[in-house]
Structure formats: C-alpha cells, structure tokens
Amino acid sequence: MSQPLTREQHLDLYYYMKLNRMLDEQLVRLFRQNVVVGGLYSNLGQEATSVGTAYALEKRDWIAPMIRNVGGLLVKGYKPRDILMQYMARVDSPTMGKDGTSHFGDIKVRHVVSPISMLGDLVPVMAGVAIGGRYLGQNIVAMTWVGDGATSTGAFHEGMNFAATQHAPLVLVVENNQWAYSTPVAKQVPIHDLADRAKAYGIASAIVDGNDVMAVYQTTKEAVNRCRAGKGPVLIESKTMRMKGHAQHDAAEYVPKEMFKYWEARDPIARYEKYLTENKIWDEKTKKELDARIDKELKEDLEFAEKSPLPPPELAEQGVYCDGCHTVEAVWNRSKAEVTPPKSSVKPEWEVTDFGGFDLASTMAKQSAAAGENGGKDARIISQGTHKNTAHKPQQRPNGGAAKSAQHPARNFERQQPASQKFKGQKSPSQRMMDQKTNGQPEKSSAVARVPFGRGPKGKEGRK
Ligand SMILES: Cc1ncc(C[n+]2csc(CCOP(=O)(O)OP(=O)(O)O)c2C)c(N)n1
Ligand SMILES: [Mg+2]
Structure with a gap:
C-alpha cells in the first residue's frame, strides 16, 4: 500500500483539480468570444483522473497527455498561461502560436512528450520512453492516457503487447469516459470492463472510480511502485464521464439526460x-483562500496571454526543421560499460520451456479446470473466451441511465478489486523465462531444451 497523503498533498489535489476546472471554464468563455483559434476539448468531469494519476508520479517520470489531460500538464508544472496561449495561438505559447491545441511538450525539464492526435499511438511511444529510461538507468516510470475509443486501435494493441513483452515500466490509464465522439462504449467493445484487455497481454490491471481522486491517486501510486520495482506495465481503467460533447461544436444531444444527471x-x-470537510482536512477559510489563489492566478495568466501577440507571419518558416536550436542527448544514469560488450554479451540462444505444440489432453485439462467443465475430444478447441464473468452487465441502457453495475463505481471497485487483488497480473511467458534465470544466466533444467536461434553459434546441444 502507498503512504497516506499529507494535508498538503490533499490540498494540492484540490488545487490542481479546481484549477483544471476553472481553466476549462475560462477557455469555454474565450471560445465563445472567438479568441480560441481551433477546437476546444473540455476536461469537465475528468479532473480527478488526470490530476490523481499524474500526481502519483515523481519529477523524473514522463507523461504523454491527451486532449483531456490538462490536469496532468498542470501537475507536471505547466502554468495556465501556457494552456491559454496555446489555445489562443499566441507567440509566447509553448509552440509559439503554431498549434492551437495541445501538441506541445517539454523533453528536458518537465518530461512531457508532445501528444500525437492519432489515437493509441502514444502507447508504443511511451513504451519506448519507458524502456529507454530503463536502459539509461534512470528508474523512471512512463505514463499515458487513452480513451475508451482509442483502445480499439491497432497502435494500442501493438504498444501494449510491446510494453508487456518488454516489461516496460509503463502505466497506461484507460480513461473510460463512456463516449468516443457519439459512440457509447457498448457499441465500441463487446466487454464491460476495458481493464479486461490487460489479460490478453498478461499484465496487471486495476479498475478505479475515476471520479474519486483519492482512489485514482492510491491506485496509480501502487501501479507506479510496481513499475518502478520492475514488475512490468499496469493498465488502469478509470471509469468516469465526459460531461460535455466531444468538443465545443458538439452539443452531445445523443447522451441520455439521465446519464448526465447520474x-x-x-x-x-x-x-x-x-471528503476534505468531513475528514476535517480543511475548513471554510482554507477553501476560500485556495479558491482566491486560483482566481488570482487565472486572472494574471489571462492578462498575460491577452497581451501576447499572434505570431508574425515570418515565424511560419522558422523552426520547421531543427537547425541546431536544441540538442537531444541521452541522460546516462549508469555506466555505458554495463550495456555494451563484453558486459552486455549474452549467449545468442534462447531457452524455451514449452515448444508450443498442440497437446489436446493437457489443453483440455487446463481449460476444463479454468471453466469447470468437460470439453469434447476433438483435435481442436473452440472457446467462447476463457474469462467468463456472469456478473458483467450491459454498461448502458438504451433508454439512458447506467446499468446497475456502474451505479456505484467506488463500491464496485472495492468489491471487485480488493486492495490485495487489485493487480491481477499473470506472469507472461517471457517473465516465466526470466524467472528461470539466475543472475542473468540461464538455469539448466531437464525440461528445457536449448534451441538454436537465428544466425547464432553452431552448437549442437539443442538439436537433439
Ligand atoms: C487513429 C485515429 N482514429 C480516429 C481519430 C479521430 N478521433 C479523434 S478523437 C476521437 C474519439 C476519441 O474517443 P476516446 O478515445 O474515447 O477519447 P475521448 O475523446 O473520449 O477522450 C476520434 C475518433 C483519431 N484522432 N485517430
Ligand atoms: Mg471516450
């Protein structure tokens, strides 16, 4: 379990969530005044997910936010003025007015990878960041967020598979806000819990009430700790709700009114x-002070943003290609000798514990044990999926309102995912292979055959 939060941390969580919301509302006003130059994607209702997840990271860790993760950007040290100027395309914005939304990052100081609009593509990118950090000895954790819709993309699958196989220290937050544009989750995937996707990759997963910032923080902290301890990636499904349309142009008339009410x-x-009041973490005076601070910061930043001009036309041709404006250098936190020969040399042979052949008897025995049934005796197995869960219910009713299982997300989470079982990681084949090694040396085992690999040595011992 992670440490309980201090009072200061509790107030921090409130500060970032409220700042996120007030900034969102300010941007909507600017959009209506025609000051925002492009689309505007509201974060309303998802502040706890963005803030609670990012807050579980350390300064050295990396994030790649999506459009609804302004809260994560604030936690990582961006100021409201950066976001305001970005949407207003002002010259002092992080992209110097060249982009009107969220395509900006900061590799050097804040460790923020600029988002890519192609859904799911940040998963392989951040898997790469995670294993890159490991290679350099940085002991970092990488985090990115995807929406429910993004879990349907090929890039999501490729990235998750890659991260899982490489045991990348990656926390993937699946922000299930019930909608992808106008498509409800039930029309997007044939499963109830997107966390079930993790089973296919053999990685740990958790489901959390995405509107409970404490639960989001604690769950993510545990996931981050797991990653840092080298236990591989974690997928967290955060159940929340997009409280506006996809963007300002979308009135979300397709969303049942009861669902918004819920x-x-x-x-x-x-x-x-x-929570803060009931647990006497703050009083009315502290709340007022915090709200006044947020108000003041936003006013100052808006003033700053309004004073910043639009970019001059000639800037368009500058900075298209890097002409030495910055250097990208790896930060080595360990000796390069550790990852270069001879220290890094390994025998170019794999050990495999299982030749992967189809063994009807043992496959049937395993499936029967899992399903509690007897199968047929055919030389093939047709299964409706091994993760039968009769508790799953449809996520939304066609006439609106959420189905019963989604009505009490916090309780649901506790019942289905007690702290001790929250992370249901299975060992992947490669993890099992790694477990067999001692100090990086393959352990001899009678069940293990040595298989020649690629253009490896001509040793004959595996060719029996
Ligand atoms: C690969 C890809 N396909 C389609 C789009 C267009 N698109 C942008 S946002 C969006 C919906 C995303 O839904 P979801 O992943 O649930 O995220 P949310 O908007 O709910 O945060 C779509 C289809 C895209 N950007 N990338
Ligand atoms: Mg969505």
Missing part, C-alpha cells in the same frame, strides 16, 4: 470538497 451527482470536485 454523473453530475458524482462530480469529482464536489465529492472531494465533501
């Missing part, structure tokens, strides 16, 4: 305010 009653900020 989630409005679970507003993450109102809930957290109640």
Whole structure:
C-alpha cells in the first residue's frame, strides 16, 4: 500500500483539480468570444483522473497527455498561461502560436512528450520512453492516457503487447469516459470492463472510480511502485464521464439526460470538497483562500496571454526543421560499460520451456479446470473466451441511465478489486523465462531444451 497523503498533498489535489476546472471554464468563455483559434476539448468531469494519476508520479517520470489531460500538464508544472496561449495561438505559447491545441511538450525539464492526435499511438511511444529510461538507468516510470475509443486501435494493441513483452515500466490509464465522439462504449467493445484487455497481454490491471481522486491517486501510486520495482506495465481503467460533447461544436444531444444527471451527482470536485470537510482536512477559510489563489492566478495568466501577440507571419518558416536550436542527448544514469560488450554479451540462444505444440489432453485439462467443465475430444478447441464473468452487465441502457453495475463505481471497485487483488497480473511467458534465470544466466533444467536461434553459434546441444 502507498503512504497516506499529507494535508498538503490533499490540498494540492484540490488545487490542481479546481484549477483544471476553472481553466476549462475560462477557455469555454474565450471560445465563445472567438479568441480560441481551433477546437476546444473540455476536461469537465475528468479532473480527478488526470490530476490523481499524474500526481502519483515523481519529477523524473514522463507523461504523454491527451486532449483531456490538462490536469496532468498542470501537475507536471505547466502554468495556465501556457494552456491559454496555446489555445489562443499566441507567440509566447509553448509552440509559439503554431498549434492551437495541445501538441506541445517539454523533453528536458518537465518530461512531457508532445501528444500525437492519432489515437493509441502514444502507447508504443511511451513504451519506448519507458524502456529507454530503463536502459539509461534512470528508474523512471512512463505514463499515458487513452480513451475508451482509442483502445480499439491497432497502435494500442501493438504498444501494449510491446510494453508487456518488454516489461516496460509503463502505466497506461484507460480513461473510460463512456463516449468516443457519439459512440457509447457498448457499441465500441463487446466487454464491460476495458481493464479486461490487460489479460490478453498478461499484465496487471486495476479498475478505479475515476471520479474519486483519492482512489485514482492510491491506485496509480501502487501501479507506479510496481513499475518502478520492475514488475512490468499496469493498465488502469478509470471509469468516469465526459460531461460535455466531444468538443465545443458538439452539443452531445445523443447522451441520455439521465446519464448526465447520474454523473453530475458524482462530480469529482464536489465529492472531494465533501471528503476534505468531513475528514476535517480543511475548513471554510482554507477553501476560500485556495479558491482566491486560483482566481488570482487565472486572472494574471489571462492578462498575460491577452497581451501576447499572434505570431508574425515570418515565424511560419522558422523552426520547421531543427537547425541546431536544441540538442537531444541521452541522460546516462549508469555506466555505458554495463550495456555494451563484453558486459552486455549474452549467449545468442534462447531457452524455451514449452515448444508450443498442440497437446489436446493437457489443453483440455487446463481449460476444463479454468471453466469447470468437460470439453469434447476433438483435435481442436473452440472457446467462447476463457474469462467468463456472469456478473458483467450491459454498461448502458438504451433508454439512458447506467446499468446497475456502474451505479456505484467506488463500491464496485472495492468489491471487485480488493486492495490485495487489485493487480491481477499473470506472469507472461517471457517473465516465466526470466524467472528461470539466475543472475542473468540461464538455469539448466531437464525440461528445457536449448534451441538454436537465428544466425547464432553452431552448437549442437539443442538439436537433439
Ligand atoms: C487513429 C485515429 N482514429 C480516429 C481519430 C479521430 N478521433 C479523434 S478523437 C476521437 C474519439 C476519441 O474517443 P476516446 O478515445 O474515447 O477519447 P475521448 O475523446 O473520449 O477522450 C476520434 C475518433 C483519431 N484522432 N485517430
Ligand atoms: Mg471516450
């Protein structure tokens, strides 16, 4: 379990969530005044997910945010003025007015990878960042977020498979906000819990009430700790709700009104305010002070943003290609000798414990044990999926309102995922292979055959 939060950390969580919301509301006003130059994608209702997850990271860790993760950017040290100027395309914005939304990052100081609009593509990118950090001895954790819709992309699958196989220290937050544009989750995937995707990759997963910032933080902290301890990636499904349309142009008329009402009653900020009051973590005076601080910061930053001009036309041709404006250098936190020959040399042979052949008897025995049934005796197996879960219910009713299982996300989470079982990681084949090694040396085992590999040595011992 992670450490309980200090009072200061509790107030931090409130500060970032409220700042996220007030900034969101300010951007909507600017959009209506025609000051925002492009699309505007609201974060409303998802503040606890962005803030709670990012807050579980350390300064050295890396994030790649998506459009609804402004909260994560604030936690990572961006100021409201950066976001305001970015949307207003002002010359002092992180992209000097060349982009009107969220395509900016900071590799050197804040460790933020600029988002890519192609859904799911940040998963392989951040898997690469995670294993790159490991290679350099940085002991970092990488985090990115994907929406429910993004889990349907090929890049998501490729990235997850790669991360899982490489045991990348990657925390993938699946932000299930119930909608991808106008497509509800039930029309996107044939499963109830997107966390079930993790089973296919043999990695740990958790489901969390995404509108409960404490639960989000604690779950993510545990995931981050697992990653840092070298236990491989974790997929966290955060169940939340997109409280506006996809962007400002979208009135979200396709969302049942009862559904908005259901989630409005679970507003993450109102809930957290109640928690802070009931647990005597703050009083009315502290709340007022924090709100006044947020108000003041936003006013100052808006003033700054409004004073910043639009970029001059000649800037368009500058900075298209890097002409030495910055250097990209790896930060080595360990000796290069450790990862270069002769120290890094390994025998170019794999050990395999299982030749992968089809063994009907043992496959049937395993499946029967898993399903509690007897199978047929055919030389093939047709299964409807091995993860039968009769508790799953449809996520939304066609006439609106959430189905029963989604009505109490916090309780649901606790019931289905007690802290001790939250991470249901299975060992992947490669993990099992790694377990067999001692100090990086393959352990001899009678069940293990040595198989020649590629253009490796001509040793005959594996060719029996
Ligand atoms: C590969 C790809 N396909 C389609 C799009 C267009 N697109 C942008 S956002 C979006 C919906 C995303 O839904 P979801 O992943 O649930 O994220 P949310 O908007 O709910 O945060 C789509 C289809 C895209 N950017 N990339
Ligand atoms: Mg979505």
